[in-house]
Amino acid sequence: MPIYAIGDVHGHLGLLKAAHDRITADMDRHGTGTIVHLGDLVDRGPDSRGVVEFLRRGIHDGRDWVVLKGNHDRMFTRFMADPWDHDPGLRREYSWLHPRLGGATTLASYGIANASDRPVLKVHVEAVEKVAKDDLVFLTNCPTWHRQGEILFVHAGIRPGIPIEEQTEDDLVWIRSPFLEDSRDYGPLIVHGHTAIDAPTHYGNRVNIDSSAAYGGPLTAIAIEGRDVFVLSDTGRIPLRP
Incomplete structure (x- = not known):
């Protein structure tokens, strides 16, 4: 059976539903399988609330979906817990x-x-009142990695040379260098997002499917069989090779 993955959504509910439609069409031809969402459900796009609710309800209803935690999802929940919290992966000059x-x-x-133009404490008080508690619990409890067969799914990447069970959450949701520069064979093929690029790219040891939906690009959905990767278009599968 294939396994599927969807890249960084960033609040684009319409793009997410369209990606699911492409996956459903592929399942009709090739069989059903787990759908892994690589995190960064929120921020930048117009309907983060809708994205979180869509995925939360789908899992509640028994869909075979996995939703990983991204750095933006973590920043959201940490702000809600403490408006003065500063995520260690974020540059000091930013909140x-x-x-x-x-x-x-x-x-x-x-x-x-x-929210960007008002006192932080007033924004936080209003957010505590209006943000659904179920959404925050859902995002907080999202796993940071998922392994299935020969594929390891993470949001950002892994720190080279460290077993997956010993990876820190900071690295799994934030890392770029040295992961992006490392060409070694990790064993499983790493499928990740986080680093926005123009189009999904296969690097041999890893596949990046963050195709810049946050910045006006498309939202990529892929099908994987064994270690073979296919980008899903409106007309079917397109092989993605190193």
Whole structure:
């Protein structure tokens, strides 16, 4: 049976539903399988609330879906727990509400306006009132990795040379260097997002499917059989090779 993965959604519910439609069409031809979502459900796009609710309800209803935790999902939940918290993966000059991060757009989807332009404590008080507790519990409890067959799924990547069971959450949701520069065979093929690129790319030891939905690009969905990877288009499978 194939296994499927969807890249960084960043609040684009329409793109997410369209990716699921492409997967459903592929399942009709090739058989059903688990769908792994690589995290970064929230921030930057217009409907983070809708994305989280869609996935949370799908899993509650018994869908064979896995949703991994991304760094943006973690920043959201950490802000909700403590508005002064600073995620260790984030540069000191930024906060989650900085316009470059997109936290204000996530809060706007819950009915909290102009979060980047108002006192943090007032924004937090309103957010505690309006953000669904079920959404926060769901995001907090998302796993940081998923292995199935010959594939290891993570949001950002792994620290080379360290077994997956010993990886830190900080690395799994934030790492770029040295992971992106490492060409070694990890054993399983690593499928990840986090680092936005123009199109899904197979590097031999890893596959990056963050095709920049956060910045106006498409949302990539792939099918995997063994170690063979296929990008799903509206007309079917397109092989993705190193």
